Amino acid sequence: TLNNIDENDWIKLNYNSIGLYRVKYESKTLARLSEPITNKTISPQDRLMIQDDVAALCNAGHQSFVDYLKLLLSYADEDNFTVWKSIASTMGDLSSLLEYTDYFDQFKRYRLKMFSSIQQKLGWDAKQNENPLVAMLRPMILSIMGKSGDQAIIDEAKKRFQQHIDGNLIDPNIRGAVYVIVSRYGDETTQQELQKLYKAAEMTEEKVRILRSMGQSSNPTIIENTLQFIFES
Template sequence: PGIPQVNVAAVCKNGQTTYTLTQSRFTIHDPNAKALTWNIPVVAGGPGLETKKLVLGAEPATFTLPRCNAPLKLDLGESGYYRVHYDDAAFAPIAASISKFAPVDRANILGDQFAQFRAGHGALSSYFDLVDRLTAAHETDIATLEEIIGKLETLDFYEIGSPDRPAFQAYARSRLVPVLKRLGWDQKPHESVLDTMLRPSVISALGTFNDPAVLAEAKRRFAIWLKNPASLRPDLVGTVSALTMKHTDAATYEIMAKKVRDTQATELKLRLFQALANASDPDLIRRNVELAYSGAIPNGRISMALSSIASASENPDLVWKLVRQHEAEIRTHLAPWSQDGFLPAIAGHSNNPDILAELQKDPSSSKTTGAKIATAHALNTVAARQEAVQATQSQIHDWLAARTH
């Protein structure tokens, strides 16, 4: 059980570096995690370095390299199952050489560094430093870029409600606009399948970060797609629809809602509804909640659909209020297996203590073992997220202030 962490300390003396490896347990938001010990197979190496292999047990392991400032990375080739925490002396050479590592290692370095931030052991500024170095070197690898995109979107989500969010979004756009410029909106002849797969992610992220050119182009292409469904590649339909729905008007909303009602194929229906769920206007959120239990969505997916609205609209508190007003009726449509997790799935998107208290007081939250588990899971999710939001907003505030000086 649990996830091992290898801690790396480097000391340079007389032209050689001594590395000391120790192990601990990696956790996020788990104050009662028991200490565990593993036998951890470690593969270490880097650009221009020989590969070292060892098994790290309970005792520290040490070895030396005949040079200083070597970009020695652990978990080379992402060959192991553990997190790595480097001290500053060990990490600085890795950061300086990150673009020289193989793509799998670039993505792994980013993942480890973000995980250290989430665990409270690393600074976001050093994660942004890696992103800046990679994008300045014109990163093209899909694994590395998807890693960057996913984390920037997570941070943007944590920035909801922060006055620094527009400045953070401007930074995120500046990292990704050059990637979209290289890819373009349309598939090129002979482009790699990985570029084809990357395109929707980049467009979606830039739209999430409120890039005006991307939002305008999505709206333009959406209007053409309504008249001619063949005008848009299937892999862009969800992205373009979702970005258009974010700031849509009632007339365009209704066209999309009709498509949801009329489409027979369940998976396509749910994809269209997922796009519709992005609407942020309070009246359209109300209409989305009503649509979810109107019979347009299969009973087994209603709970998931309502949870989608709570998340995608960025207004879970309004969704909770609407659901509570119509709860008795909604429950008559729910599949039996989704009754237990129905309210926790919506409350889990809110940071409002009143809503969480209301969830806990509701008799349905302790009616069955399943309901108790779902409620506990929602409360834990919110507590972990609030911790992340607090750390993100304070560190991004300081990081932005340092960038402008």
């Protein structure tokens, strides 16, 4: 029990996260941390570790993912890319758990709401002298938005993919994201184009990037054909 703390005050334990341990907050205590997270009253390191602690506790079965998803709404205007990278990674893991459940459509709508702000800030193209972390984060966010059904992202990915086929090559940093999105929403023709790119690729990195994307199709028949292509290649 902490003395001289009003029940309506927020408190952040493990200041600057220097201790090597997880902090579990009660739901109401965690909810009160939304204000300093939103206002950025606390440091990026603490904003990072608050959500990371909750995610770890959820994965271990010690806290509800409902608490985690409620908490994340406080990060909508987050400006630290390390924090976003951590959130995106956890949301990717959660997506894998929910993808074939009745809750997945709701989860996709939540992701669109959660990541739309940072995607607009990042855009599609690298900026001069930008932080290398931004270049790493951009394809992750684009993939999330595309797989969540953002039509503008899907349309832009298809446009850039066609330009890539025509010889105007996509920036390698976002190429994987474009491949994933067009594969997910594409048809047999799209898969055939990806197969051609795979056969023409000289670098192993590019071949792996293409193979990973080909497995993202939402069409079971295309997935079967992709498996056959892989075994025969």
